[in-house]
Amino acid sequence: MNFLKTAAAVTLGVSLSAGAMAETTMRVASWLPPTHPQNAVVWPTWSKWVEEATEGRVKIAIEYGLGHPKTMFELVEDGVVDASFSYHGYVPGRFKLTQAVEQPLLGVDAEAASVAHWRIFNKYFAKAGEHDGLEVIGLFTHGPGQIHMADPVSSLADLKGKKIRLGGGVQGEIGHRMGVTAVGAPAPKVYEMMQQGVIDGVFIPMGEQKSLRLKEVAKNVIALPGGMYLGSFGIFMNPDFLAGLEAKDRAAIMAVSGEKLSAMAGRAWDAGDAAGLVAAQEAGVNITMVKDGDALSKEFKDLTNGMDQAFLESVSDRGVDAKAALAELRDVARSYK
Structure with a gap:
């Protein structure tokens, strides 16, 4: 009987250990204040989508204070963190095509611009290699x-x-x-x-x-x-981190990224603009x-x-x-x- 109990305990322990090993934490660097819509809305919403899509196998941890926003591209490329976002204008020599969405007189909100940004990037701009070394999972703009x-x-x-x-x-x-x-x-x-x-x-x-x-x-x-x-932003992951996940989890993460993530981010920044206008008026x-x-x-x-x-x-x-x-x-x- 003791042998059976011991065997059961070992089996349970191995099972729990395997479950713990299967869970992956994606470290996401952010450079805006925790109260900003990007950190209060965009990352938490996407984190929930990722966790649900991967059935809890991938979780998100936001980290702050890792440097100037222009360094986020390098931090992700070098694997210091697994994912981040940044403003393309901080690295002008590298990113030129992203300025298409920034041109004056577009006359739309951030959500509409962000969806267009994502579609046009994939159709025309991705092949130019401006994001080489990064897995682009979303593109968005801030509001006017x-x-x-x-x-x-x-x-x-x-x-x-x-x-x-x-x-x-x-x-x-x-x-x-x-x-x-x-x-x-x-x-x-x-x-x-x-x-x-x-x-x-x-x-x-x-x-x-x-x-x-x-x-x-x-x-x-x-x-x-x-x-x-409008200001152009990219959301990106380290390709090696993504490749290190199980195929089903890679597919799950990409399914809740892309245009869906881009639209949600633009929408959140639009809501932030509306709140900012009210705060300014008050x-x-x-x-x-x-x-x-x-x-x-x-x-x-x-x-x-x-x-x-x-x-x-x-x-x-x-x-x-x-x-x-x-x-x-x-x-x-x-x-x-």
């Missing part, structure tokens, strides 16, 4: 980038010479055309820089009025219709809501003349039909329901 200033301005011409934090990508070209003094820094540093008077303002979505507490330091906002630009931020046809709107449209052609010339070495891709991206985004 707007003008957030410490002091009020009445026209875009008033921005000339102002110290503006720019994050790279298309906003850099817009800032150049405006004649601003560009200051580079990761988004989480903007509050401190505004507070200390290092910068006069920032081009960033409305959501950061709440998530980065800009409502306390950037008390004047110009909100252009459709914004000035904090007494002076918000100028520009309408189509207003002087500021016309001024911005004139400012953007030729940007499409400049983008196409900048990616002429990528070996893709960027003109067709840009046209199709706009069609997909504007027809998205």
Whole structure:
């Protein structure tokens, strides 16, 4: 009888051990505050999808404080962490094609843009190899980038010479055309820089009025219709980590990623913008809501003349039909329901 009990105990122990070994934790690096929609909504939602799809065999652990957002690409490539996300504009020499979705006057929200971004990337841009060394599992944009200033301005011409934090990508070209003094820094540093008077303002979505507490330091906002630009982000995994999973778990993770993840991320950032607008209004931020046809709107449209052609010339070495891709991206985004 004792032998049977011992055998049963050993069998149970081996079974539990095998179950524990089968469970894998995916380490995900994040560089935004825990309260930001990316960390409060996107990662938890996707984590739940992954855990359910893999029947609990793959779980997600979010890690903070691992460096500048531009280093996230390298951290994942090198296997320091298993997955992350970042803003393509932080690595301008590597990522050029992703600026297609950032071009001005697209006139859609982040969800529509994100779905178009994912589809066009897979159809046209993936083969260019800008993400070599990474498994791209999602692409999204933040909401419309707007003008957030410490002091009020009445026209875009008033921005000339102002110290503006720019994050790279298309906003850099817009800032150049405006004649601003560009200051580079990761988004989480903007509050401190505004507070200390290092910068006069920032081009960033409305959501950061709440998530980065800009409502306390950037008390004047110009909100252009459709914004000035959208910002391109990638969500990516280490290919070796993915290859190390069982085939069924790889398939399960990819099934809850791609367009589904891209749309959800864009939707979460849209909701963040709505919350940011409310927070700014409640904090007494002076918000100028520009309408189509207003002087500021016309001024911005004139400012953007030729940007499409400049983008196409900048990616002429990528070996893709960027003109067709840009046209199709706009069609997909504007027809998205």
